[in-house]
Amino acid sequence: MSTTPSVTTAAQKDSSQVRQKEMIARHFDRLAAAPDSGARCAYTFVPGNLTELLLSFDVLPVLPEINALQSAMRGKTAEYIAAAEKLGHSEDVCTYVKSDIGMMKSGNIGPTGQRLPTPDLLLLSYTGCFTFMKWFELLREDYHCPVAMLHVPYQADGRITDNMRTYVVDQLKNVVIPKLEEVTGRKYDEDRLRAHLARSAQAEDDLVWVLQSAKNVPSPIDAYFGAVYYVGPIFSAFRGTADAVDYYRELRAEIAERIRQGKGPVTPDGEVERERFRIVVEGPPNWTSFRQFWKMFSDEGAVAVASTYSKVGGVYDLGFRHDPDHPLETLAEYCLGCYTNLSLPTRIDLLTRYLSEYRADGFLINSVKSCNSFSAGQLHILREVEARSGRPGGFIESDLVDPRYFSAANIKNRLESYFQMLDQKRAGAAS
Amino acid sequence: MGFLPIYVPRELLHAQGVLPVGLMGGRPDLEIIKGDAYYQSYICHLPRSTIELGLNGSYDALDGLIFPAICDVIRNLSGMWQMLFPKVLVHYLDVPQNFDPAIGGAFYRRDLESLSQALAARGARPLTADALRQSIALYNENRRLVRELYALRRREPWKVPTHELYVVLRAALVVPVEESTPMFADYLALTSADRSRRPQDQARVLVTGSFCEQPPLALIKTLERAGCYIVDDDFVQVHRFIRSDIPVDGDPLQSIVNALLTDAVASPTRYIADEVKGADLNQRATDSGAEGVLFCAPSFCDPALLDQPMAVRAVERTAIPWTAFKYAENNGQFQVIREQAGTFADSIKLWSGA
Structure with missing residues (x-):
């Protein structure tokens, strides 16, 4: 079992986490200074982000999804969502969108307490989520800035076709890059892009x-x-930077040392000292009660050994790496390969594979109300993965950043029942 | 070949000897037994009834389904269909959001070619330019008659009650174009000639947001009984998704591609690049002489509901009054909507001239 101090104690942090925090702080400092420094910034999304391309133009990325989840962790989203709903945004739609709009209408103060710059460009990478398109149509009405639309086709048949790849590359060449040239006044520099891509890999x-x-x-x-912390730099503003290379080298060394010592994961409330359950998780976390949610697992000695959420910004464990020798083609492949752009059968294959490769006891689906891209079909996923793997699945419901949809007692009850069931199953198998 | 909302180029299917069958979810009286087990409470109703109808054998006559790219729910349903019905053809029609003929157009053309090849591999006739031209001509006539019906309803809405027109449009989804065209023509002739239908003191409204999951017929009747003449709408939009005739000369497949790129309605499911959001809706309101706009979207419909604040702002720029409510295809109680629509219609009649 974990050490279980009160959730109000200060969270424990590894040195890589401290490094990441410093990287983020520097990034937000640059963003806050952008109106004075003249630095250009683009708002864009995590799945299918083109960070290396933006960096090659010296454009600073702003990720509204990350801002929303950070706002949730700071307890701000209830008021932001209320502000957006008051403006006519439906209670039925994505709360990332409403949090972002509420934040914008409340002064656009970012996670570090500094004002975010207004965008010079909305880079609408429409990858794996229909809502992205509407989100930036909405922002465009307020920011009145240029939009570069990159439509990334869906891998409906579980593979990337030449037609898809060509379509994305054509848009990069003829839409996205010219728009970046126009916004920054700089020419596209493929050598710079290649250098960033090499660091990404x-x-x-x-x-x-x-x-x-x-x-x-x-x-x-x-x-x-x-x-969530490990993917932070690579899913956001840092992929392709020397900072990200250093961060991941340090993180790897830290984890190697933990393996050498036979240690379990570090949680905000201490180390998991005895791993009782190995779980694969599908779906994004809840952000409003993130630490409480995690503690419901760690208190039971439940450790997530694989997750699909950590693949929304790229399914690198299936072998994809950014390839500096084919810069635009590799960006296209990257966008096409993000987790929520995979077909349901492919997602089921991946989860089943994780259960086996990571020797998991079972899998849990956290179904979030906000995200149909993830959630529509998850009950089918539950049945199929159970049938194929023979391992039990659990299903809980919450939301991304709307605290109204995080029912702690309900979720805790469900999780405890699920873990008890795993225990009984294990006991049954042993007898 | 079944297809889900909103739009597929039916001409292509027809030219290969395939009957396009439009599927729009279930009727309110369809008992959902299995479908609900596939979806959480916060997901719209159409995929539940579609699964239900698939599992209860109602779609057994279909050789496959086309899932147009309109939202994440329909997108994911395509994957579920692949697994639940592995013997039928499942095609995800990834309609482009880039409208440059050399980019999005080229992509869409290749997608249509792959659909055509998949149909041929399952026994459909190979696609020929001549057959496609003939099919385009047939559907042009079909669409022309629908446009005429809509024009007549704009001029004399009492002659074309929407609850009637709607049923005709739905019926046309499941019969060959060779049958639906005369059906439209007959209805147009009969209702035009019907002198018993007299104008009433109703408010002219445009109903928008109902392009995928359809409202129950009783809801449409409720709006009419509440004092509204529906003079434009998004119902069964496949008949009007392409606004004008598709050229029959030249390369017919390219003509179908170009029609989507340049002549499709500004649906919330399409990226609006350079135009002003809501301009199309306002134009429709002007063209139809609408005195009010009813935002009538299905619950949990991302495209409609995410679009709605922008559409509302656009309508407000014109000073046309509006109101909004939601529904599900299986709603059975309409009293609240009746009161809301009735009050809205009354306010238009009382105050629109003020």
Whole structure:
């Protein structure tokens, strides 16, 4: 069992986490200074982000999804969502969108307490989520700035076709790059892009090593809650930077040391000292009660050994790496390969594979109300993965950033029942 | 070949000897037994009834389904269909959001070619340019008659009650174009000639947001009984998704591609690039002489509900009054909507001239 101090105590942090915090702080400092420094910034999304391309133009990325989840962790989203709903946004739609709009209408103060710059460009990478398109149509009405639309086709048949790849590359060449040239007044520099892509691949190697370290028993990491921190730099503003390369090298060394010592994951409330359950998790976390949610797992000795949420910004563990020798083609492949752009059968295959490769006891689906891209079909996923793997699945419901949809007692009850069931199953198998 | 909302190029299917069958979920009286087990409470109703009808054998006559790219729910349903019905053809029609003929157009054309090849592999006739031209001509006539019906309803809405027109449009989804065209023509002739239908003191409204999951017929009747003439709408939009005739000369497949790129309605499911959001809706309101706009979207419909604040702002720029409510295809109680629509219609009649 974990050490279980009160959830109000200060969270424990590894040195890589401290480094990441410093990287983020520097990034937000640059963003806050952008109106004075003249730095250009683009708002864009995590899945299918084109960070290397933006960096090659010296454009600073702003990720509204990350802002929303950070706002949730700071307890701000209830008021932001209320502000958006008051403006006519439906209670039925994505709360990331409403949180972002509420934040904008409340002064656009970002997670570090600094004002975010207004965008010079909305880079609408429409990858794996229909809502993205509407989100930036909505923002465009307020920001009145240019939009570069990149439509990424869906892998409906479980593969990337030449037609899809060509379509995305054509848009990069003829829509996205010209728009970046127009906004920045700079010419596209493919050598700079290649250099960023090479650094991305380095960091991706280390990230995959870290995620796959969960194959150890006990797992040295939590690949759902903990992985949120691990994927942070590579899913956001830092992929392709020297900072990201250094961060992942340090993280890898930390995890290697944990494996050597036979240690379990670090949680905000201490270390998981005895791994009782190895779980694969599908779906995004709840952010409003993130720490409480994690504690419901760690108190039971439940460790996530693999998750799909940690693949929304790239399914690197299936082998993809950014390839500096084919810069635009590799960006296209990246966008096409993000987790929510995969067909339901492919997602089921992946979950089943994780259960086996990570020697998991079972899998849990956290179904979030906000995200139809993830959630529509998850009950089918539940049945199929159970049938194929023979391992029990659990199903809980919450939301991304709307605290009204996080019912702690309900979720805790469900989780406890699920873990009890795993225990009984194990006992039955042993007898 | 079944297809889900909103739009597929039916001409292509027809030219290969395939009957396009429009599927729009279930009727209110369809008991959902299995379908609900596939979806959480916060997901719209159409996929539940679609699964139900698939599992209860109602779609057994279909050789496959086409899932147009309109939202994440329909998108994911395509994967479920692949697994639940592995013997039928499942095609996800990834309609482009880039409208440059050389980029999005090229992508869409190749997608249509792959659909055509998949149909041929299952026994459909190979696609020929001549057959496609003939099919385009047939559907042009079909669409022309629908446009005429809509024009007549705009001029004399009492002659074309929407609850009647709607049934005709739905019926046309499941019969060959060779039958639906005369059906439209007959209805147009009969209702035009019907002198017993007299104008009433009703408010002219445009109903928008109902392009995928359809409202129950009783809801449409409720709006009419509450004092509304529906003079434009998004119902069964496949008949009007392409606004004008598709050229029959030249390369017919390219003509179908170009029609989507340049002549499709500004649906919330399409990215509006350079135009002003809501301009199309306002134009429709003007063209139809609408005195009010009813935002009538299905619960949990992302495209409609995410679009709605922008559409509302656009309508407010014109000073046309509006109101909004939601429904599900299986709603059975309409009293609240009746009161809301009735009050709205009354306010238009009382105050619109003020």
